[in-house]
Amino acid sequence: MTLTFVLGLSSAAVVAYSLTDIPAPHPEAVVQSTVFVDVHGDYLGRRGPMDRQDVPLSQVPRHVQEAVIAAENRSFRTDSGIAPTAIARAVLAAVTGGARQGGSTITQQYIKNALLTPEQSMSRKAKEALIAVKLDRTRSKETILEGYLNTVYFGRGAAGIQAAARNYFGVNAHDLTIEQDAALAAVINLPSYYEKAGSDPKVTSTLQRRWAWVLDAMADSAVITRQQRAQAAFPAFRFYPPGHTEGQRQYLIDAAAAEATKQLGITQEQLARGGYTIHTTFDLTLQDAAAETVRTRTKPAIGSSHATTAQLHTAITAVVPGDGAIRLLYGGADYARQPFNDALHGAIEAGTTLEPFTGKRLGQPLDRIRDDTAPTTVQVSAAYAALAANGRYATPYTIAKITRNGRTLYTARPETHLAMTPSTAHDITRTLHSTTAGSPTTSHTGAAGHRTAWSTRSDSRLTLTAALFAECPATATKPAAPAPLADLVGPQPPTTFAAETTADLWASALRTTVQSPTG
Numbered sequence: 001m002t003l004t005f006v007l008g009l010s011s012a013a014v015v016a017y018s019l020t021d022i023p024a025p026h027p028e029a030v031v032q033s034t035v036f037v038d039v040h041g042d043y044l045g046r047r048g049p050m051d052r053q054d055v056p057l058s059q060v061p062r063h064v065q066e067a068v069i070a071a072e073n074r075s076f077r078t079d080s081g082i083a084p085t086a087i088a089r090a091v092l093a094a095v096t097g098g099a100r101q102g103g104s105t106i107t108q109q110y111i112k113n114a115l116l117t118p119e120q121s122m123s124r125k126a127k128e129a130l131i132a133v134k135l136d137r138t139r140s141k142e143t144i145l146e147g148y149l150n151t152v153y154f155g156r157g158a159a160g161i162q163a164a165a166r167n168y169f170g171v172n173a174h175d176l177t178i179e180q181d182a183a184l185a186a187v188i189n190l191p192s193y194y195e196k197a198g199s200d201p202k203v204t205s206t207l208q209r210r211w212a213w214v215l216d217a218m219a220d221s222a223v224i225t226r227q228q229r230a231q232a233a234f235p236a237f238r239f240y241p242p243g244h245t246e247g248q249r250q251y252l253i254d255a256a257a258a259e260a261t262k263q264l265g266i267t268q269e270q271l272a273r274g275g276y277t278i279h280t281t282f283d284l285t286l287q288d289a290a291a292e293t294v295r296t297r298t299k300p301a302i303g304s305s306h307a308t309t310a311q312l313h314t315a316i317t318a319v320v321p322g323d324g325a326i327r328l329l330y331g332g333a334d335y336a337r338q339p340f341n342d343a344l345h346g347a348i349e350a351g352t353t354l355e356p357f358t359g360k361r362l363g364q365p366l367d368r369i370r371d372d373t374a375p376t377t378v379q380v381s382a383a384y385a386a387l388a389a390n391g392r393y394a395t396p397y398t399i400a401k402i403t404r405n406g407r408t409l410y411t412a413r414p415e416t417h418l419a420m421t422p423s424t425a426h427d428i429t430r431t432l433h434s435t436t437a438g439s440p441t442t443s444h445t446g447a448a449g450h451r452t453a454w455s456t457r458s459d460s461r462l463t464l465t466a467a468l469f470a471e472c473p474a475t476a477t478k479p480a481a482p483a484p485l486a487d488l489v490g491p492q493p494p495t496t497f498a499a500e501t502t503a504d505l506w507a508s509a510l511r512t513t514v515q516s517p518t519g
Contacts, residue, residue: 022115022135029114029151032275034260035166036253038284039327039400043166045253047272051167052159054275054405057146059174060161063223064181065145068161070217071185071210073106076145081107081136082129107132110148154187155195156240168197170238178215178224179235186210198237208234248291249284250335255326255344256280256398263399263410276409279401281325283318289508290316290330297501310470310483314501315342317377318464318509321385323414324394326378327462328509347374348467349482351448353456354383356428363419366393380456381465386419387429387442388458393419443502445495451482453494455502462509466502468494 033048057065069076075083083105104112111131135144154164161184165173168187169180176184186207187194196203211234219229260278261271294314318328331341340346350373357370366386369379378396386393395415402410420428432442446454452469470483485494492500 022131022138025114025147025151031273033163034257034271034274034276034278036256036278036280038280038282038287039325040283040285041172041279042284043170044280044282044284045249047253047257047268049273050159051157051163052150053162053277054150054160055162055173056406057142057149060146060149061174061176061181063178063218064161064173064176064184065149066218066221066223067178067181067185067214068149068188069106069145070221070223071182071214072109072188074217074221076106077141079105079107079136081105081132081144083108104128105132106148107136107144110144110151111135113153114147114151152188153191154184155191155193167240168237169235177235178218178228179211179232182214182218182232183207183211183235183237186214196240199239199241204237248287248330248333248335250339251331251341251343252280252282252287252329252398254339254341255329256282259397259399260402264402275404277403278399279403281320281327281398281400281412282329283327286318286328286505286509287330290328290505291333293501293504293508294330294333297497297504310472310488312485312488313342313346313469313471314466315346315348315377315468316464316466316501316505317343317381318462319378319381319385319394319396321387321458321460321463322389322392322394322416324382324385324396324416325400325412325414326396326398328464328505329378329398342467343377346376346467348376348454348469349374349448349452350380351446351452351454353380353444353446353454353467355446356431356444357383360420360424360428362424363393363417366419377465377467380454380467381463384442384444384456384458384465385463387425388460388463389416389425390422391418391420391425392416441506443499445499447495450484450486450494453485453489453498455495455498457502457506464502464505464509466498466505468498468501 031048031050032053033046033051035046035053036044038044108128111128115131116128150160153159154168156167158164158167162173164184165171165176168184169176183197187197189210194203194207197207198204215224215229215232218224219226256278257268257271260276261268264271266274313332314330316328316330317326319326329341329343331343332338342348354370354375357366362370366383369375369383372379382393382396393416397412399410400412401408429442432444434440434442441457441459443455443457452467454465454467456463456465458464468485468489470485470488472481472483474480489497
């Protein structure tokens with residue numbers, strides 16, 4: 001009787017196994033976000049429903065792989081894809097009504113994360129086990145581990161090791177250190193709790209104990225040496241949740257996303273779900289310096305007579321002469337309150353800012369920019385950059401390169417042409433205030449009455465333009481209207497305020513300016 005039962009059960013298992021197909025990953029598990037990085041490769045932000053980007057296992061260091069195995073499934077490389085004792089505990093818990101049991105293998109976790117629904121039932125658990133066994137027999141351990149590392153959730157909105165490396169440490173997966181990968185491996189157990197590591201002392205302390213446990217396991221299995229274990233120091237984490245500068249970066253992402261869709265011929269939705277890496281021309285160090293400069297310099301406006309009604313707007317752009325790469329695009333103080341980018345789209349009254357170009361013979365588009373009564377800071381910066389490039393105008397751009405899955409899909413080619421003769425450029429430059437310390441630098445300030453103030457500094461490496469204007473925002477009964485700048489910038493003339501703003505940024509700009517990635 002017992003033998004008959006066992007044989008029947010075995011036959012049923014064989015039939016069930018043969019009838020079990022390995023399902024394709026469900027769409028939510030494989031959708032990838034598009035990531036934006038700055039000119040140095042530093043993480044800028046993303047577009048997409050989930051922060052996830054696939055990386056091949058070959059780009060994940062061996063010590064990263066082994067850290068995850070040590071934390072989640074130490075028998076992974078030798079087991080059959082299932083843990084019979086863990087399954088038995090889960091079945092017993094389901095039958096008796098006990099607490100849900102974990103302990104799944106990496107293979108089972110991958111199936112649960114990517115191939116099946118998160119439903120908790122005995123039938124789903126049985127299906128998971130059958131698929132795990134079949135997956136283990138038909139796919140290599142490397143393939144399974146790659147799928148797992150690209151789909152497992154790490155907290156902070158990050159699915160997969162690449163997004164986790166960026167969100168916790170600001171690096172790519174292939175640059176993770178032993179200390180960092182042990183921390184990420186420790187996070188997998190309770191990602192929604194551990195995601196606050198680095199900002200919550202209690203969470204950080206708890207994670208540190210689990211981190212040490214992972215490293216001990218790596219040393220015990222000879223993945224790392226005893227000396228490496230003894231020298232390991234708990235890593236520093238990026239602060240979470242992000243600070244105020246993260247919102248400022250949305251201006252940059254908007255600008256680069258618009259250019260990317262144009263260059264690739266796709267929609268914004270296709271871009272967000274496409275898994276692209278957008279290598280922008282922006283310099284985050286310079287961008288953050290601009291945000292801090294504006295924040296500190298506009299403090300005197302608080303308490304002024306118009307502070308409760310008028311708003312001070314600041315737009316700043318920095319362009320590489322002869323190339324067109326936009327290094328800095330400060331379009332507003334707070335994207336959440338003002339998504340409109342003043343630097344890219346704001347029509348700011350020109351006044352005398354383009355006066356040096358008056359009466360000169362100019363080609364396109366400098367002739368149009370000169371005659372524009374309300375240009376943007378991007379246009380003005382590009383005009384003065386042409387002077388620094390001996391009359392060669394370069395079309396401003398925000399994307400240096402677009403890649404996906406290791407393939408380069410687009411590389412920027414600077415669009416330049418002679419828009420004035422070198423002698424004309426030299427004649428205009430001689431009329432501008434010039435300093436000769438280091439690289440020759442020219443500067444010019446302009447204004448439109450008491451309503452706007454402009455300032456530009458330039459040399460052969462960079463052209464930096466700032467514009468300030470004040471505005472009383474629209475109400476239900478009144479449209480937006482200009483306001484006097486003097487009421488918001490303190491006792492000094494508005495043009496002095498603008499010039500000092502560019503002067504404050506100039507030193508930072510020269511420290512961080514790099515050669516064009518396309519040059």
